[in-house]
Amino acid sequence: MSLLDVERLTVDLATPQGTLHAVRGVSFAVDRGETLCLVGESGCGKSMTSLALMDLLPKAASRRAVRLSFGGVELGDLSPARMNDLRGNRIAMIFQEPMTALNPAYTIGDQMTEGFRRHKRVGRAQAEARAVDLLGRVGIASARERLGQYPHQLSGGLRQRVMIATALMCGPDLLIADEPTTALDVTIQAQILRLLGELAEEFGLALVLITHDLGVVARIATRVAVMYAGEIVETGAAADLFAAPRHPYTQGLLDCIPVPGRTPRGSRLGAIPGVVPSLVGALKGCAFRSRCRFARPDCETDIPWRVDARGHGARCVLA
Amino acid sequence: MTILIETRDVSRAFAVGRGLFAKKRMLHAVNGVSLAVREGEVLAIVGESGCGKSTLAKMLLGLLAPSAGAVLIGGTDARSLARVEIARRVQPVFQDPYSSLNPRRRIADIVALPLEVHRVGASGERRRRAVEMLERVGLPARLAPAYPGQLSGGQRQRVAIARALVMQPEIVICDEPTSALDVSVQSQILNLLMDLQRELGTTLVFISHNLAVVEHIATRVAVMYLGRVVEEAEAGALFGAPQHPYTQALLASALTPEPGLGVPDLGLGPAFPDPLSPPAGCAFHPRCNRRFAPCDAVEPVLQPRAGGRVACHLAGV
Ligand SMILES: Nc1ncnc2c1ncn2[C@@H]1O[C@H](COP(=O)(O)OP(=O)(O)OP(=O)(O)O)[C@@H](O)[C@H]1O
Ligand SMILES: Nc1ncnc2c1ncn2[C@@H]1O[C@H](COP(=O)(O)OP(=O)(O)OP(=O)(O)O)[C@@H](O)[C@H]1O
Ligand code: SF4
Ligand SMILES: [Mg+2]
Ligand SMILES: [Mg+2]
Numbered sequence: 001m002s003l004l005d006v007e008r009l010t011v012d013l014a015t016p017q018g019t020l021h022a023v024r025g026v027s028f029a030v031d032r033g034e035t036l037c038l039v040g041e042s043g044c045g046k047s048m049t050s051l052a053l054m055d056l057l058p059k060a061a062s063r064r065a066v067r068l069s070f071g072g073v074e075l076g077d078l079s080p081a082r083m084n085d086l087r088g089n090r091i092a093m094i095f096q097e098p099m100t101a102l103n104p105a106y107t108i109g110d111q112m113t114e115g116f117r118r119h120k121r122v123g124r125a126q127a128e129a130r131a132v133d134l135l136g137r138v139g140i141a142s143a144r145e146r147l148g149q150y151p152h153q154l155s156g157g158l159r160q161r162v163m164i165a166t167a168l169m170c171g172p173d174l175l176i177a178d179e180p181t182t183a184l185d186v187t188i189q190a191q192i193l194r195l196l197g198e199l200a201e202e203f204g205l206a207l208v209l210i211t212h213d214l215g216v217v218a219r220i221a222t223r224v225a226v227m228y229a230g231e232i233v234e235t236g237a238a239a240d241l242f243a244a245p246r247h248p249y250t251q252g253l254l255d256c257i258p259v260p261g262r263t264p265r266g267s268r269l270g271a272i273p274g275v276v277p278s279l280v281g282a283l284k285g286c287a288f289r290s291r292c293r294f295a296r297p298d299c300e301t302d303i304p305w306r307v308d309a310r311g312h313g314a315r316c317v318l319a
Numbered sequence: 320m321t322i323l324i325e326t327r328d329v330s331r332a333f334a335v336g337r338g339l340f341a342k343k344r345m346l347h348a349v350n351g352v353s354l355a356v357r358e359g360e361v362l363a364i365v366g367e368s369g370c371g372k373s374t375l376a377k378m379l380l381g382l383l384a385p386s387a388g389a390v391l392i393g394g395t396d397a398r399s400l401a402r403v404e405i406a407r408r409v410q411p412v413f414q415d416p417y418s419s420l421n422p423r424r425r426i427a428d429i430v431a432l433p434l435e436v437h438r439v440g441a442s443g444e445r446r447r448r449a450v451e452m453l454e455r456v457g458l459p460a461r462l463a464p465a466y467p468g469q470l471s472g473g474q475r476q477r478v479a480i481a482r483a484l485v486m487q488p489e490i491v492i493c494d495e496p497t498s499a500l501d502v503s504v505q506s507q508i509l510n511l512l513m514d515l516q517r518e519l520g521t522t523l524v525f526i527s528h529n530l531a532v533v534e535h536i537a538t539r540v541a542v543m544y545l546g547r548v549v550e551e552a553e554a555g556a557l558f559g560a561p562q563h564p565y566t567q568a569l570l571a572s573a574l575t576p577e578p579g580l581g582v583p584d585l586g587l588g589p590a591f592p593d594p595l596s597p598p599a600g601c602a603f604h605p606r607c608n609r610r611f612a613p614c615d616a617v618e619p620v621l622q623p624r625a626g627g628r629v630a631c632h633l634a635g636v
Contacts, residue, residue: 218578260573265554
């Protein structure tokens with residue numbers, strides 16, 4: 001069994017307009033040393049999926065799943081106390097918005113070492129030494145001085161790197177990273193992606209990475225899951241998915257970005273006209289059909305998931 | 320080709336300090352930049368976060384005064400031009416389509432506002448031109464009475480572009496116009512900008528850190544590092560044969576969507592650039608993997624090389 005095994009995960013949100021189905025039956029698995037990338041349009045449910053795994057959903061949200069197992073343990077059955085033991089320790093998360101995750105009233109040093117000291121039962125000096133080491137590895141100079149600073153004294157890029165270092169403190173088995181490098185320069189981004197890759201190789205870190213950046217996905221993903229309107233519409237090994245996308249939404253996404261050397265300079269880029277359907281209320285058939293140039297009558301019916309021998313799956317009448 | 324706008328040795332420093340009473344230190348956001356924007360071109364400005372791109376853009380727009388040097392618009396020092404005169408010729412499109420539009424005004428009024436400010440035509444005429452411009456950027460006339468909150472991110476950025484274009488400015492300065500948007504919306508906006516540049520002959524200054532996008536639409540590129548231009552060249556030349564080690568690192572760290580290539584090891588030093596204490600000599604030398612004797616002491620000047628300009632001691636040897 002995989003380290004993380006998710007089967008038919010659903011997240012519903014109560015809103016004044018009715019129930020919003022933010023995540024609609026998502027299934028995936030991640031093994032040690034693997035990187036799963038979640039991609040898809042803004043609002044398609046990527047953050048809700050990751051918050052559901054961490055049991056950190058907003059109050060208005062409810063989570064259901066056939067299976068939500070981590071290291072053979074069913075997360076849905078855990079008491080809040082047992083979940084607290086795992087969270088930040090064996091499962092760590094880097095949040096999309098660093099400012100909401102960092103407490104403005106505490107120093108960087110306090111926030112970085114708090115979980116480590118609690119989970120690993122070690123003293124302050126040992127925890128601070130680890131924090132300094134990790135800050136250095138994410139490219140933060142004069143790390144010792146940084147420990148005494150408060151979040152508002154750091155730039156967005158520094159904050160994001162503090163979040164990454166904090167998530168790595170306990171040496172987690174699984175790291176869920178929601179857009180972890182958006183505030184970073186491309187040269188620093190490359191450095192951090194290499195660090196995560198090394199951790200996967202050396203310690204078998206499993207990584208779930210949420211990103212809009214298809215370049216990052218292509219370079220580091222073991223598997224890719226493409227989400228649209230709360231569903232996974234396609235999944236496969238990165239090489240297969242980029243070489244031969246099977247879902248029209250994935251094809252559309254790949255056509256939108258210029259690829260140096262392949263897309264003639266100055267040529268028109270592909271586009272996906274139209275907008276995402278509302279997630280409030282029931283959705284039947286393919287949620288992409290109003291924007292799909294291949295749509296036909298049977299796209300309105302329930303479409304089975306089709307997977308090939310290489311594990312490259314898609315939900316589309318054409319697949 | 321005619322030079323529309325030009326900076327001559329322009330600098331901008333900010334006084335920054337920690338506490339209320341702490342001594343202020345000077346942060347040199349832009350440091351002696353000379354750049355010329357020629358009619359009809361797409362000049363891209365690239366560089367890492369905090370290297371001074373937005374500060375330079377604000378000076379080009381006349382929104383921020385240089386602390387030294389001059390901005391020339393059509394050969395005239397911007398200091399002797401009225402704000403409205405600059406705004407008629409140079410218009411901005413900013414990164415965030417959510418905060419740059421007044422949420423309480425209707426779309427048509429937002430686009431017509433520059434016409435009102437410049438007292439162009441009567442109110443009916445202004446409205447007609449606004450709706451025409453909305454259609455030009457791909458927004459149907461039925462959206463004219465809508466409020467920004469009712470539009471998607473891509474539609475809002477189109478409104479911002481329509482507002483920038485309604486006065487038919489000579490130059491539009493786009494500061495990260497697509498970085499807050501989904502890739503599917505980004506491609507629409509890039510297609511639109513390329514169309515406008517071709518059909519209306521609008522000159523574009525395009526600030527971005529997305530190198531694939533820059534390579535796609537720019538005709539010329541200036542690379543900034545810690546407030547300075549370190550390399551400038553025609554886009555084809557710059558992407559084909561980057562000269563400055565920083566440009567080379569930047570291009571190498573751009574991750575193209577090609578599986579199997581991994582993340583390159585750039586061999587850069589970890590010293591993150593800090594504009595509050597810029598290093599002596601070449602500002603890039605603490606990270607540069609090709610530095611040699613003069614680099615930590617002597618500041619390289621921007622000089623002609625391979626059809627462009629490069630500021631690196633290697634260019635002289
Ligand atoms: N607190 C909330 N209350 C109601 N709806 C919410 C709430 N948070 C998110 N949503 C809705 O849930 C859906 C999924 O949101 P989610 O944050 O998971 O998207 P995402 O894929 O992470 O998008 P992005 O790329 O913009 O971060 C969206 O339609 C969003 O509008
Ligand atoms: N009003 C200000 N007061 C103090 N410092 C400022 C001010 N505006 C900009 N700076 C500083 O000047 C430097 C250059 O900032 P600028 O916004 O021009 O960078 P940028 O290249 O646009 O970065 P980004 O890619 O992150 O947008 C930064 O170090 C920034 O913190
Ligand atoms: S199922 Fe139909 S509408 Fe959906 S992507 Fe496939 S062809 Fe298009
Ligand atoms: Mg999100
Ligand atoms: Mg900027």
